[in-house]
Amino acid sequence: MSNSKRLFLRSKKVIPSGINSPVRYYDPYPFFVKKAQGSSLWDVDGNHYLDFCNGYGALLLGHRRKEIVSSVLSQLKKGTLYCAPTELEVELSELISKNFPSMQKVRLVNTGSEATMTAIRLARGFTKKKKIIKFEGCYHGAHDYVLVKAGSGAAHMGISVSDGSLEEVSKNTLVVQYNNSEELASVLEKEKDVAAVIVEPVLANMGLVLPEKNFLSDIRKITSENDSLLIFDEVVTGFRMSPGGAQKSYSIDPDITTLGKALGNGFVIAAVGGKSEIMDILSPEGQVYQASTYAGNPVSVSAALASVKTMNKNKAKLYPKLERSLQEFSVNSGRSCI
Template sequence: MEELICMDRSQRLFEDSRKVLVGGVNSPVRAMKPYPFFVERAEGCRLYDADGRSYIDYCLGYGPLILGHANPAVVDAVAAQLEKGTLYGAPTELEIDFARKIAKHVPSAEMVRFVNTGTEATMGAIRLARGVTGKNRFVKFEGAFHGAHDYVLVKAGSGATTQGVPNSAGIPADTTKNTILAPFNDEEAIERIVEEEDDLACIILEPIIGNIGCVMPKPGYLRFLRKITKEHEVLLIFDEVITGFRLGLGGAQGYYGVKPDITTLGKILGGGLPIGCIASTRDVMEHMAPVGEVYQAGTFNGNPLSMTAGLAAIGELERPGVYEALEKTGGYMRKGLRDISEDLGIDTRVYGVASMYQMYFTGEEVTDYQSALRADKELFLRYQQELLKKGVFLPPSQYECNFISTAHREEDIERTLVEMESALRTVL
């Protein structure tokens, strides 16, 4: 009993949670060692745990919260919608308004289908590509994470790699026989696949792989993929669940000037509430039911709360200067980390763009899954845990991306860099 009294509240809550939740959490990536801190509230760029400690947050819900926590415009809009109802089972004008907003900003989006998660979006996008082409096989890149459905849980990044299960149990071999793996940034591998495969429906990729940290495409690689898929009549899917509205209003496709055939969106799109989206041209999208024969449905698809939160969030992102400020803040963080590494004489590689970044503990360039795996994940974990003690929260894995929000001020970044240098001196 005395031991329980001495434990902090987060540890006690974790012991309670393990009795009713698998591993004490509802998503494996949250299973921090020795136990996660439990959050009571959040505001701006800060989290506050059950013991009253505060953290500058660079996880931001694993990406959705580009405006920070409890953004007033989003909170007010959702509060007003709550009084009107949460779910109708019938269409709303909100869905039209939001679809138009996406079509305005995302180059590949003429029509959309709203779903509830990134997993649903990528699952539906692959099904749609198969329905459009009449073909079965598809390419995914090693280490990319496209959600938790069976077809893509093969050499998957994010929590799957962090937890040591990039290939999930419970998935029959026949289910993934049509999944072709390729190393990211490798043109020859893709050339070989598209030339040899006559049953290839699509290639799906994160334009920047944010699920093995932050692996950038080599210059020209996205344009190469666009060119070769067009030449071989293979559909190109950009999974922009992370990069959508993160790199700019047009996402990675707007940033790099490469337009895919199909786009999946999520995270930021929902303003902090669950959402996913499949977007493409009218010709492609009208293969979906009720117009076409590719079936996709969901009770909460286009629900008014997510539509409202998303509209409010995108409205805030449309304000002049928002992305320029995020780029400046992100650049300040990346430069600070590189300078600290140089001053301390340690081998790191810092990658990122706009308001996303990651630092790998390695002396080699990280260009794909295998080079990411060779980075020192144990050193990163010690570094992350030391930062927690100092009031800075990074995702607890080198295979996740760190994010910056509009709520982060220069003084937050400055304090963070001081704590990062201190943490590095402690763990090295």
């Protein structure tokens, strides 16, 4: 019996389905990882893999990138959690704002799910409206506001609304078709209680669907005309399409943006940011509550600082190379990817 199979059988006794996130489940069992470096993974049976998954988009710079490892090691010697602010957090937020000018103010959080949850609560608090609109197949995390006709693992497992989610919550999440700005306009004409439209600017969780010409500029216009906010969920596209994300590539100015994945290049960190007047309603100065013990912890922040600086420093080579190799991959595999 392989070591992976043995571990899986052991794991199933103490971990539901034997894994800690549904997309890691493979039939008959997933391989268990021993270590990783650069683009390589090794499993507990000594097999070597080229990693095309890349932490589902988090590891833009690969496993154990030297700049990030050395930044984190040096922070580890100074402490791992202070629960008091640090200069590192200020520096990272300044850097994020520079890359993403629409994010005038930034709160650091831990995961993409936390970022989208906060973005939606902020939109509700700011507009005093209740409903949100998402697009079918877009995935914005595993919380009740958005786990409605979602992509990613939820689509693989055939889950449209999760058991345990409250109908009272999901009925306030309206769903329209991606790339159908006419449908969005007609829903917004009837529904006057929509706080925000949340979108993956490039839909990466249902295969890959590119926005059709004018789709993003149309939804920007439609949301503004209807006094709803536009949330760009750039958890996948942020730092991936360009150092300034999809909003830079498509020249769109969303009201709120969420970042995750590549921001920390393998460390647990995400961000939510937007126009100052919106972000300023967060507590304690404002009335929209958001909090987390580990938010802005110095280990993750030092990893993110090194990630963003490395991506920025290498942008002239990194992004054209990324685009070239993905185009080659698309041609050779018949699949689109970002």
